[in-house]
Amino acid sequence: MSSKLFRSARYLFEGTRFPNLSRFARKNQKFEAALSALSPARGRARVDQAIVGNVNRIAAEGDYALLTTLLDALRPFLNPDQSPDARDFWDALVADCRAIAEDRLLSGEMNSLWGVTPIVNLSSGVAADRALGVNARSLVFTTYHTSSNFDFVCSEIQARLVAERGEDWFLFRWLMLIWAIANFDFFHLYNDRGIIEPAGGYGSPRFGIAVREMEIYRQAGKRLYTYAYGADHRTREKNLALGKWNFCSECPDPGVYCVCDDAGGAAMLQVIREYSTAVVAHGLAMKLIPGARNVPYLTVDVKKVSPGPSRSQRGGKLVVGHFPNHGYFKGTKYLQGAVDALQAEGHAVELLQLSGRPHNEILAAMQTIDVLVDQLISGSFGLTAVEAMASGCPVICYLHDGVAVAEREACPVIEANPDTIKQVLHQLISDRTRLSEAGAAGPQYVRKNYSVEALGKHLADLYLATADLPKSLKTRIAESARSLNS
The missing domain is CATH 3.40.50.2000 (Glycogen Phosphorylase B;)
Known part of the structure; x- marks a missing residue:
């Protein structure tokens, strides 16, 4: 509790939730100029408004004009690997987001984000988290015609960005990662990809949450839970070895639909496992993903x-x-x-x-x-x-x-x-x-x-076993789980 009081006092003194980013602005003239262009506010609180306040508006409202303004102003800093200045920006941001996350947890607040693969089951995971009292949301960048029931849908704004500004959509994803780590502390992602593109590149050319993204989650004190839906973990030889009938036995074009390559798929899943708080699977995936926890997440309300x-x-x-x-x-x-x-x-x-x-x-x-x-x-x-x-x-x-x-x-x-x-x-x-x-x-x-309530109980067990929660939050989550009637 003393560390929480110390940080609260520090924030009062600094006048911002992002003191490290504010200090970075005082040392970096380009970033200082970007802040001045993005926010009329004076004082150190303008970091909150210029960066996080604006990305919150983009996520909630799909404000395209604001997005392009933010992209142009922050372009030198958005990709952490593009320059020393960009790395310093992200180091400051991540340090602030880590402190904010710790404060949230100490105050009993859990914020989770489910994404980004636009499948029907995403909404059920959100509902199960909410049944535990977690502030849960879903984020997708594309939708299938089969379902579009998600909280934050960025398909239209991203499509316009691709059409009008080409590869700026990659930088848009970095902006959305800023939004995500500033607002959420528990991330539930499928193995195929996360917020940052391109995905993969470490075993599979098409599948795999970006390594830099997973590094940022770890540095920012986030909990990362990874899930399997099918193509994101299915490798050919492992499946064929299951017996006469298997998912790959009738595949018309091996290598097109799934991870497929056994060596590459194993390497990809190993990297994801190293960064994950826990790897989650169910059903047949338990035979295919080493070290996974069995959680029935095929959920129906x-x-x-x-x-x-x-x-x-x-x-x-x-x-x-x-x-x-x-x-x-x-x-x-x-x-x-x-x-x-x-x-x-x-x-x-x-x-x-x-x-x-x-x-x-x-x-x-x-x-x-x-x-x-x-x-x-x-x-x-x-x-x-x-x-x-x-x-x-x-x-x-x-x-x-x-x-x-x-x-x-x-x-x-x-x-x-x-x-x-x-x-x-x-x-x-x-x-x-x-x-x-x-x-x-x-x-x-x-x-x-397989109900929302049943998944809520499983998620509670998962959090209690892996998330390193404060004692008071552990007690609350356990009580919420006991109250669920499945």
Whole structure:
């Protein structure tokens, strides 16, 4: 507590939350001139307004004119590797952000940022953090047509910057890193990339959080948690070794979609592991990422899901749903072949296949089908399967032996692979009792293992074990976790 009081007194004396950056301004005429151009304020508080206040506005409002002004004024300092002045600027900024982070934690405040890969599950991580009382936000620079439910979306301002000012978008990312380390202390990123571009370059030319970014997180006292979504860790030989059916067995173009290269992928994951507070994985990724902690982060907000009627109550043909983004990674051709064969034999079965559709359309389609076939070759289920189970829709999926899904023995997934899918569907056409049982078990299984509340408890355990929190904050996080009803 004495260190906190000392820093508070120092800030009162300095008149700014960024005393090191203020001292840098007094010694560097270029930076002093930049501050004068960016803020009409007088005194040392202008650092707060000129730098952090302005980047906060850009993040919140997407003010393009302000962005270009800031880029032009701070251009000599934004990339820490471009000059000694730029390194000195970042050293001062990082030192101030480290002190600010320590103050926040001592005051009981936790701010987390989830990004930047624009997948649906990002919002669930934010919700789980918020359930613990964490001030959590999400940041993305691109969006897919399947989802755009994020807190800070920089796709439009970045696209305009690329069109009008070319490679200035790289400097824009450095500005956003300033915003991030000034406002957040816990970073949840997928292995493929972070805020700074270009990504990779240390094992993979396309995948990997920029090393300089991870160094800055460490120097600024940030906690970095890294996650896996698929392409960002999947290597070919490791997957092929899993058995006859695996994610790579049907890949049409090795090296295009995923990390793929085993030696390069291992090197990339090793570097990320060295900088991470903890490496997080789940399901099949636990077999592929050394040293990972198993956290079920395929999360659904069960409060927003209403289970549909029992599938055994539906008459008529068996409607099979299948919603892949890339059919060759899901065994789609084997499912289509099984359905075609059953139809040729006179069985009442229909395949509803949707690809690349908005997330809300997929959720709506789940209410119209009798069973979802998630995948038949990759060996674990994804978020679509979890959403289906939460809604009471039975799921068919191929699971590798020993795959680290939650409570494997209680998992209601109906297992099948390309060799057995026709037989499994035939049995379900003849007797829908198994569908009814799997559908009924799904919501409770998800509530217990893959809900926002369940993830909140896992995140609490993760923070308590790895984040080196002040004692009072540990107590609060533990109490928040106990209050969650999953």
